[in-house]
Structures are given as structure tokens and as C-alpha cells.
Amino acid sequence: MAIQSTVSFEELIEECNDAIATIDFADAQAWKNEGHTQALIGCFPVYTPVELFHAAGALPVGLTGAGNKIEISHADSRFQSFICSIIKSTLELAMIGNLDAFDGFVFHSICDPARNLASVFARTMNTKQVEYIHFPQRIPSYEAVVYLEAEYRRILAWACTLTGRSVTDEDLRRSIALYDAVRSAIGLLYDVRRNEPHKLSTLELYALVRYGHVAPPEKHLRILEHALEYVRARGGTPKDRARVVVVGSFCEQPPMDLIASIEQAGCYVVDDDFLLGRRFFTGGIADTGNPLYDLADAYVHGSVDSSVKHDLGHSKALSLVQRARDHRADAVVVLTAKFCEPALFDYVLYRKALQEAHMPHVFLEFEEKMWLFDKIKTELETFVESLLFS
Amino acid sequence: MHDATYQGRLHYLQKQLMADYYAELTASAEGNGAPAAYLLIGGNPVELLRAFDMLPVYPEVNALQLAVKKNSLGHIQSAEDMGYSTDNCAYVKADIGMYFAGRKTPFATIPEPSLLLCNYVGCNVYLHWFDHLAEYTKKPAFHLDVPFIRTASGRPTREDIDYVMRQLHQLIATCEEITGKRLDEDKLRRAIELSSETGKLWSEIKHLTKHRPAPYDAYFDSVTMMAPLYCLRGTEGGLEFFREARDEYARRAAAGQGPLPREDVRYVIEGPPPWPYLRVFRDMFARWNAVAVASTYSTVGGLWEFGFAHDPDHPLESIAEHLLSWNLTNRNFLQRYDQIERYLDEWNAEALVIHSVKSCRLFSAGQGDMREYFTKRNIPTLLVESDLEDPRYFSEAQMRTRIDAFFESLAHRKLTASASASGDKA
Ligand code: SF4
Ligand code: SF4
Numbered sequence: 001m002a003i004q005s006t007v008s009f010e011e012l013i014e015e016c017n018d019a020i021a022t023i024d025f026a027d028a029q030a031w032k033n034e035g036h037t038q039a040l041i042g043c044f045p046v047y048t049p050v051e052l053f054h055a056a057g058a059l060p061v062g063l064t065g066a067g068n069k070i071e072i073s074h075a076d077s078r079f080q081s082f083i084c085s086i087i088k089s090t091l092e093l094a095m096i097g098n099l100d101a102f103d104g105f106v107f108h109s110i111c112d113p114a115r116n117l118a119s120v121f122a123r124t125m126n127t128k129q130v131e132y133i134h135f136p137q138r139i140p141s142y143e144a145v146v147y148l149e150a151e152y153r154r155i156l157a158w159a160c161t162l163t164g165r166s167v168t169d170e171d172l173r174r175s176i177a178l179y180d181a182v183r184s185a186i187g188l189l190y191d192v193r194r195n196e197p198h199k200l201s202t203l204e205l206y207a208l209v210r211y212g213h214v215a216p217p218e219k220h221l222r223i224l225e226h227a228l229e230y231v232r233a234r235g236g237t238p239k240d241r242a243r244v245v246v247v248g249s250f251c252e253q254p255p256m257d258l259i260a261s262i263e264q265a266g267c268y269v270v271d272d273d274f275l276l277g278r279r280f281f282t283g284g285i286a287d288t289g290n291p292l293y294d295l296a297d298a299y300v301h302g303s304v305d306s307s308v309k310h311d312l313g314h315s316k317a318l319s320l321v322q323r324a325r326d327h328r329a330d331a332v333v334v335l336t337a338k339f340c341e342p343a344l345f346d347y348v349l350y351r352k353a354l355q356e357a358h359m360p361h362v363f364l365e366f367e368e369k370m371w372l373f374d375k376i377k378t379e380l381e382t383f384v385e386s387l388l389f390s
Numbered sequence: 391m392h393d394a395t396y397q398g399r400l401h402y403l404q405k406q407l408m409a410d411y412y413a414e415l416t417a418s419a420e421g422n423g424a425p426a427a428y429l430l431i432g433g434n435p436v437e438l439l440r441a442f443d444m445l446p447v448y449p450e451v452n453a454l455q456l457a458v459k460k461n462s463l464g465h466i467q468s469a470e471d472m473g474y475s476t477d478n479c480a481y482v483k484a485d486i487g488m489y490f491a492g493r494k495t496p497f498a499t500i501p502e503p504s505l506l507l508c509n510y511v512g513c514n515v516y517l518h519w520f521d522h523l524a525e526y527t528k529k530p531a532f533h534l535d536v537p538f539i540r541t542a543s544g545r546p547t548r549e550d551i552d553y554v555m556r557q558l559h560q561l562i563a564t565c566e567e568i569t570g571k572r573l574d575e576d577k578l579r580r581a582i583e584l585s586s587e588t589g590k591l592w593s594e595i596k597h598l599t600k601h602r603p604a605p606y607d608a609y610f611d612s613v614t615m616m617a618p619l620y621c622l623r624g625t626e627g628g629l630e631f632f633r634e635a636r637d638e639y640a641r642r643a644a645a646g647q648g649p650l651p652r653e654d655v656r657y658v659i660e661g662p663p664p665w666p667y668l669r670v671f672r673d674m675f676a677r678w679n680a681v682a683v684a685s686t687y688s689t690v691g692g693l694w695e696f697g698f699a700h701d702p703d704h705p706l707e708s709i710a711e712h713l714l715s716w717n718l719t720n721r722n723f724l725q726r727y728d729q730i731e732r733y734l735d736e737w738n739a740e741a742l743v744i745h746s747v748k749s750c751r752l753f754s755a756g757q758g759d760m761r762e763y764f765t766k767r768n769i770p771t772l773l774v775e776s777d778l779e780d781p782r783y784f785s786e787a788q789m790r791t792r793i794d795a796f797f798e799s800l801a802h803r804k805l806t807a808s809a810s811a812s813g814d815k816a
């Protein structure tokens with residue numbers, strides 16, 4: 001699936017959409033069968049230090065549930081009705097054999113269901129190759145960096161057992177530089193959308209970013225760079241729309257039709273936290289000579305706010321208000337996955353801070369498996385009308 | 391239906407001790423007591439706070455007391471009016487509702503914290519809860535980050551231990567700053583000694599239910615003992631209570647006395663109780679002469695029965711060990727399966743009951759898998775759902791029907807098994 005520079009922007013987006021629409025991970029499998037990678041490692045959201053796996057010769061593949069493309073018929077007997085969809089759909093994919101080509105899986109300390117899923121997953125898949133990263137919550141602090149560096153060393157050793165390779169600092173540095181370039185290209189695309197939102201729709205941007213979940217970073221980078229050239233050259237004038245920041249969808253992903261309907265309702269999304277792990281850092285990763293330390297330090301001292309990270313140094317809610325102002329947003333759309341406790345807890349503090357700052361907001365819940373959007377669309381339209389005519 | 395008088399003196403003692411503890415809370419709230427430190431139940435460093443004469447306050451215990459006293463719903467609803475979701479843990483909602491209602495409860499006035507010590511031991515909600523309290527109270531917060539058990543060995547890594555130790559030293563510095571006192575090493579040692587003795591007694595008590603009949607119910611009576619275990623651990627009064635409890639239950643075990651007139655079924659129970667309906671729930675088991683001989687919930691704050699005891703010669707190290715390894719909350723879900731298996735085997739139980747509570751996903755997420763695992767091992771397993779705090783999720787009739795059907799089929803199964811056994815003999 002080589003993307004030529006002669007393809008149009010629309011074709012490029014279509015390629016990305018095709019790749020992310022499947023739930024059989026055929027591209028990743030093909031990549032492995034062709035010998036480009038020694039192992040496939042499935043990475044549950046939110047953030048995974050993918051550089052470690054890449055350096056070890058594995059392809060990190062983002063697990064993002066199954067959207068509305070699957071009927072849950074096994075996993076709902078394992079996880080109750082009050083557990084979010086992505087937990088069940090990811091397990092369902094495993095139970096029906098769609099993840100058989102994977103060599104390992106990694107989960108993280110983001111919430112209690114995801115943590116228990118790591119255990120259930122290991123049992124269901126009958127594999128010991130399920131790893132769990134405990135991200136530090138004593139943030140910011142030096143000892144958290146020291147701890148996380150050791151954690152990364154442990155995870156790297158595991159990845160090396162899967163690929164049968166050993167990794168040098170130079171390998172790690174190369175992988176960090178590559179993913180840094182990916183993050184920086186994504187950052188530039190976000191800048192375009194923020195400054196000239198008529199040039200790049202959120203749906204297009206989303207497809208471009210999500211493509212990185214299933215494609216090797218080298219290929220992803222090429223696509224992002226092409227896309228950047230295209231959108232910068234695009235013309236058009238901005239329409240009279242409300243500028244909104246969308247938060248709350250950092251883990252389970254809303255259906256793409258729902259993302260589209262935010263813009264259809266009359267909004268420009270000028271910032272969001274979809275697929276947050278793909279652009280988790282506020283800047284590039286430093287190079288102090290110890291790449292594992294650098295990566296750990298970036299997590300502890302240089303990563304973005306998230307509902308699964310608890311930073312005692314500042315208030316996430318006030319930062320959200322500031323972010324909305326910096327993006328010249330008219331409002332905030334809090335779009336959370338149903339039953340997602342981290343997002344639901346954060347919403348309470350967001351709501352208070354947004355109200356105190358007189359920043360309008362709307363709160364909406366979704367499930368990845370949703371088919372019907374009429375109600376949510378109407379709510380959005382009413383909200384946008386109230387913004388445009390107030 | 392159950393014989394609640396069988397442990398009259400213990401109940402009285404427990405009530406008295408808890409009343410004294412709550413009086414201390416009220417005194418602190420009124421400005422006449424020790425500075426309060428909020429912390430969580432799951433493996434915690436309360437001994438360190440005791441060494442600074444700080445008063446431990448457990449929002450989880452306060453929340454459950456509100457539920458037991460049928461006082462939680464109003465607070466939960468006020469929190470929901472603030473924006474909390476019906477899907478958020480109701481302990482948090484009850485606590486925050488109560489905080490904004492002036493911190494007055496039927497059992498005490500809860501003091502403002504001088505320190506919010508979030509011992510992040512497993513439960514991710516802990517972090518949110520204490521972040522919110524920090525936002526509302528504007529009081530100093532300390533996240534004690536305890537890496538989760540995640541390696542094949544089931545033990546923490548060397549780096550995990552170092553990380554926790556470094557944080558304990560920082561916590562000491564924070565307590566010194568708040569109280570204006572230096573750490574008194576002798577006091578810490580004494581608190582650790584008391585915890586160590588208390589833990590050993592608690593472990594002895596836990597093992598007594600291996601007797602047939604079990605001298606007490608390891609769920610419904612254990613939860614009553616958990617209040618002094620957590621609120622008074624590291625004190626002389628707490629230790630005295632557990633001496634009495636051990637003596638009383640050892641005497642009953644020797645005399646062949648159980649909590650019910652008969653012990654027909656010995657079961658293990660997983661998950662927290664429905665606090666707002668504790669009595670009703672208990673009676674649903676008692677009418678089948680079913681006695682819990684072990685419960686996972688009673689190990690959220692410590693797994694003493696599997697061999698842990700604080701070590702007065704290594705106070706901080708043993709606190710770190712307790713936080714990291716020796717409590718249910720910081721262990722992974724499959725370790726809980728092992729724990730239940732040990733109970734089934736060593737405590738001679740014949741069935742498993744899983745009480746799945748919506749609020750606490752630490753406990754409940756994935757319990758369907760647990761049911762499948764034990765059912766496949768031919769252990770009769772019942773999964774029932776309600777909540778630990780929110781009375782709206784308890785459907786009495788439905789619960790009763792499920793429990794009755796389960797014990798009925800268990801009785802039938804036993805009958806057929808013994809009939810076929812005697813048929814074999816014949
Ligand atoms: S959507 Fe929320 S609750 Fe579900 S796995 Fe992700 S972080 Fe956890
Ligand atoms: S989720 Fe469970 S362990 Fe966590 S605070 Fe709520 S009741 Fe306690």
C-alpha cells in the first residue's frame with residue numbers, strides 16, 4: 001500500500017481511512033509476513049512508549065477497540081454492562097481470533113477496568129506475553145523519572161525477548177527521533193487546523209493521525225509530510241462557525257460519523273484529545289545521552305494533560321480554560337465515552353472552571369458502538385445555535 | 391434471622407472504640423484535637439501518621455458509615471447535582487456531598503484535612519477523589535505512588551521498593567513540615583510493634599474459620615472488625631480489641647459454636663458488601679445456614695492471613711512491603727483468583743459468591759471472567775449485582791430470588807451427590 005506523491009489529498013485520506021476501517025489488522029500482519037518486523041505488539045490506549053518496541057524491531061500497533069464494526073457476543077459475559085465499550089470490544093477481538101497474529105500486548109495504569117482487562121486478556125489469550133506499565137503518579141518529581149526509566153528498561157527487555165534482538169542506545173535514539181518527527185508533523189497539522197480550520201477538517205486530520213496506529217512510523221511520517229504540503233497549499237476562506245475545543249475522548253474513540261457531526265453542526269474543532277497518545281508531549285524529547293531516561297523524563301515533565309495522569313503541579317481544569325483561550329475557542333465540547341470514570345471525574349472540575357471563566361460548554365456521552373446520532377446531533381446543533389446567536 | 395447476640399461483648403467493645411475514635415474526629419473538627427490526615431484504606435502507612443500524632447481520617451470509612459446509617463443517598467444526589475455522574479464511584483460522591491453539607495454526619499463531625507495523603511494503592515479512583523478534595527479544600531496533597539504488582543513473580547521489583555522508600559522519606563519531611571515536629575523514631579517503632587501484633591492476631595482470627603463450624607462469619611462479622619483494624623491500627627486500644635476478639639473466637643471454635651444454629655454451607659465471598667442493606671443481605675444467606683468462611687473484601691487493607699506482619703526492626707521497609715504486596719488492592723486480578731482458590735481449598739469451602747458492585751470497578755471489572763473460571767473448575771458460583779453505597783442499585787426481591795435459587799440448587803446438588811455416593815457403596 002505505497003502512497004505515491006502523485007496521489008491527490010483525497011486519495012491519501014481514503015488510503016488512511018481504508019487502513020483504519022479494518023479490524024483484522026491485515027496490513028500489520030502483511031508487514032510482519034514480509035519480514036519488515038519481528039513482532040507485532042498491541043498497545044492499549046492511552047499512551048505507550050512505542051519507541052521501545054520500534055527499537056527492538058517490533059511494530060507497535062494501536063488497539064482502539066472495534067468501533068461499531070462488531071457485535072459483542074463473548075466479552076459481555078466477562079465484563080459487566082457498566083464497563084466502557086472499548087474494554088469489551090478489545091477483548092472480543094481477541095476472543096474471535098482477530099488478534100492471533102500479535103506476539104504481545106501492553107496495557108497501562110489508566111483506570112481499573114483496563115488494569116483488570118490486562119489480567120483477563122492474559123488468561124483468555126492463554127499467553128504470558130501481556131505486559132502492564134505502571135505509569136508514575138507522583139508528578140512532577142525526579143524520583144518518578146528514575147522509577148519510570150527502570151520500568152522502561154524492564155519493558156524494553158520484554159520486547160527484546162519477543163523479537164530476539166538486542167537494542168543499543170543508538171537504536172533507541174533513532175526510534176525516538178523518528179517518532180519525534182511523527183509527533184512534530186502531527187503538531188504542524190494541528191497548527192494548520194487551529195489557525196486555518198477551513199483548510200483541514202477534523203475528520204481528515206483524525207484519519208491521518210489514526211493511520212499511525214496501524215502503519216509503521218516511517219510510512220506514517222511520509223504520509224503526514226505529504227498531507228502537510230497539500231493542506232498548506234489549500235485555498236478557501238473560513239466560514240462563520242463556532243470554534244470549539246473537544247476534550248474527553250482520549251481513550252475510547254467516538255465513531256467517525258460522530259466526529260463529522262460536530263463540524264456538520266456548525267463548529268470548527270480547533271483542538272481535541274482524540275488519540276492523545278500519538279502526541280503526548282509538549283515538545284521534542286531531549287537527548288542527554290541516556291535515551292530511556294529522556295523518554296521517562298518527557299513523560300514526567302513534558303507531557304500534556306490527561307485524565308489518566310495526575311499532576312500535583314497544576315490544575316488540569318484551569319489549563320483547559322487557558323487552552324480554550326489560547327485557541328480562541330468560543331466553547332468547549334466535553335465528549336466522553338460512556339462509563340469512562342477518568343473522563344467523568346475530570347468533567348466535574350472542568351465544568352466548575354469553565355463556568356467560573358464564563359466559557360460555554362456542552363457535555364455529551366458516546367459509545368464507540370453507536371449507530372444513531374440524531375439525539376447527540378440535535379444537542380450539538382442547539383448548542384452551536386446558542387453560541388452563534390448569543 | 392442470624393444470631394447477632396452471639397458476640398455481644400465484642401460488638402459492644404467495637405462500638406465503644408469507634409465512638410471514641412469518632413469523638414476524636416469531632417474534637418479535631420472543633421479545633422481541640424490532633425491535625426487530621428485523610429488517607430485511603432488499601433495498604434497504607436498509618437503508622438507513620440501515628441508517629442506524628444496525626445489523626446487518620448478515612449473517607450471510605452466515613453462513606454460506608456453514611457450508607458450503613460441510611461444517610462448516603464442525599465449526599466450522592468447533591469454530588470450528582472455538582473456534575474458527578476451516576477457512573478462515578480458512589481463512595482466519592484457520598485463523601486463529597488457530605489463535605490459540602492458541612493462535614494456533619496450522624497456519627498461525627500469530620501475535620502478539615504491538614505494533609506491529603508493519597509496512598510495510590512491499586513485503585514485509580516483514589517487519585518481522582520483526592521485531586522478533587524485538594525481542589526475543594528485547598529489543602530496540601532501528597533500522592534504516594536505505589537507501583538502495581540505486574541510481574542510474573544507476583545512481587546514488586548527492586549526499583550518499585552526503592553521508589554516507595556524514597557517517597558516515604560519525602561512523606562516524613564511533609565509531616566514534619568505540617569506538624570512542626572521531627573519524626574519520633576521510638577513512636578514509629580511502637581506504632582509498628584502494635585500493628586505487627588494486631589496483624590498477627592487478625593491472622594489468627596482469620597484462620598479460625600477453618601474450624602467446622604466456623605466460629606464467626608468471615609464476611610459479615612469480618613467487616614465489623616475491619617473498622618478497628620483500619621481506624622485503630624497502631625494504637626494500644628486497637629491491639630486490645632483484637633486480643634479480645636481472638637480469645638472470644640478461639641473459645642467459640644473450641645466449643646464448636648458458630649454464628650448460626652447450623653452450618654449447612656461453607657462459602658467464599660468476593661466483593662464489598664451492600665452497606666445500605668447489610669442486614670437484609672446477611673439474612674438472605676443466614677436463612678440457608680450458609681456461612682462465609684473467607685472473604686476477599688476483608689483483605690483490601692492487608693493480607694495478614696497469608697503471612698505478613700510489620701517488622702519493628704525495619705519500620706519503613708515493612709510499611710513499603712505492606713503498601714506494595716500485602717493487600718488485595720495492589721495485587722492483580724489473577725492473583726485474586728489464586729487467593730480465592732486458596733480459600734476454597736484451605737478453608738474447605740464448597741461455593742463462591744461474587745457480589746459485583748457497580749461503584750467499585752477495582753473489584754468488579756471482569757468478574758464475569760472470574761465466574762467463568764471457577765464454574766469451569768466445578769465450583770458452584772453465583773454472581774449478583776448491586777452497589778456498596780448507592781441504595782438505588784439494590785433490588786431486594788431480585789437479589790433474594792437469585793440467592794434462594796443458588797442455594798436451592800446447591801442443596802439439590804449435594805443431595806444427588808450423596809445419593810449417588812451411597813448408591814455406589816450399595
Ligand atoms: S475509556 Fe475510560 S474507562 Fe474505558 S478503558 Fe479507557 S480510560 Fe478506562
Ligand atoms: S472504586 Fe472501589 S476501591 Fe476505589 S474508592 Fe471506590 S470503592 Fe474504594
